[in-house]
Amino acid sequence: MPDVLILSTSRKFFSTREITKALKKKNASPIYINTPKIRLSVDQKEATLLYKDEKIENAGSVIPRIGRSLTDFAYIVLRQFEALNVPCTLSSKGLIHARNKFMAVQELVNSDIPFPTSWLTKSRMDTGIIKQKMDFPIIIKLLTGTQGIGVMKVESEKNAIPIIDTLTELDQLILIQNYLQNNGEDIRVFVVDGRIIASMKRISPEDDWRANIHAGGTGIEYNLTDEEEEIAIKATEILDTGIAGVDLIQTPEGTKLIEVNVSPGFRGLLKATGINAADSIAEYAIKLAKK
Ligand SMILES: Nc1ncnc2c1ncn2[C@@H]1O[C@H](COP(=O)(O)OP(=O)(O)O)[C@@H](O)[C@H]1O
Ligand SMILES: [Mg+2]
Missing domain, CATH: 3.30.470.20 (ATP-grasp fold, B domain)
Known part of the structure; x- marks a missing residue:
């Protein structure tokens, strides 16, 4: 009966509860791990994962349920599990690439997967580029938004520039895409x-x-x-x-x-x-x- 770790931030989440139930039903032992309470250490000999000051040992596998705010930390945690050869349902690379909407499509260049043409910019794009390259409406997105938050449909160049300016001012990287009809x-x-x-x-x-x-x-x-x-x-x-x-x-x-x-x-x-x-x-x- 393998121990399966569920990395989450609340036992009460629907997903955490349902996965816990499903594991029990299949005679596995789910162990809830509150992700922010994980501690990592490495020395010349080994990498160690601690949870509430106890070493995590005997984990059969890991199900990471990672919210957006924990992406950077979870990336390092998943690398530690990888170093320890504990299989995870999500790789550290997968987390980083998929979470970032531009890095995700970068991975798909040269695949035969169709996706909207995407631009990444950190500064005000000169109006010329938008004029020449984009047909309106366009979609402007925060790179790591979820649940539809941070996705904007912009109907005209006149409206796009102030939005891009604002996001630049807020130090956001900006993803611009063709609007898919x-x-x-x-x-x-x-x-x-x-x-x-x-x-x-x-x-x-x-x-x-x-x-x-x-x-x-x-x-x-x-x-x-x-x-x-x-x-x-x-x-x-x-x-x-x-x-x-x-x-x-x-x-x-x-x-x-x-x-x-x-x-x-x-x-x-x-x-x-x-x-x-x-x-x-x-x-x-x-x-x-x-x-
Ligand atoms: N390029 C696009 N063209 C048209 N609609 C889009 C486009 N990108 C996103 N949308 C709409 O916005 C929703 C949210 O976009 P998505 O990139 O999935 O962000 P989130 O991570 O917030 O779900 C999509 O489910 C779709 O309805
Ligand atoms: Mg979505």
Whole structure:
């Protein structure tokens, strides 16, 4: 009966509770780890992980559920698990690449995965570039936003410049993308261990164009086309994310990848499809622990 560590910041989160239950049901031993309370040490001989002053030993595998504010710390923690050969459902590289919306698409250059043309800038782009290269509307995004927060649709150059100025002033890196034409819908694909376990369409509320469940979107079960399946699975392979919520948009030119979420929630998915991702997540962690 392997010990499976769940890295999270609250036992009360729906995902933490469901994964804990699913592991118990499958006779594994879930151990809740409050991520910020992990301590690391290295010396010439070894790397050590401590939790509440006790050495973490005998961990069979790890399920990291990492919120945005803990990305940098969790990256180092995952490297420590890797140094200790403890298998994780998410690699340190996967966390860093997928979490950063520009680094994610950088990884996809030269793959055959379609995604919106993306620009990264740290300073006011001269108006010429925007004029020449972008058709309006455009999307301006914070690099590491989630739940639809930090994603803006900008209709004209006149509106874009002050937004870019403001973000620059706030020391934000700015991601600019082509707006992908859609009817306020996107697709969420839940992938575990290279397999699609469920997918849904998310429909934006009447007063918004973002389809995130947290922005008020509604999920309905959706069967993917073969092409969409391939995009989702390939993206998680390239980005090395064992558990992923892949976002796609259907455009008149075909379906394109928007982002890959490494600690995707699954309450909305359960509601829309009746499939509880916790079961597949638990199975995957147990399989890793037995390797
Ligand atoms: N390039 C784009 N074109 C059209 N709509 C987009 C684009 N990028 C994002 N969106 C919309 O905004 C939502 C949130 O964007 P996303 O990049 O997934 O950020 P978040 O991490 O906040 O979910 C998407 O689910 C989609 O509805
Ligand atoms: Mg998203």
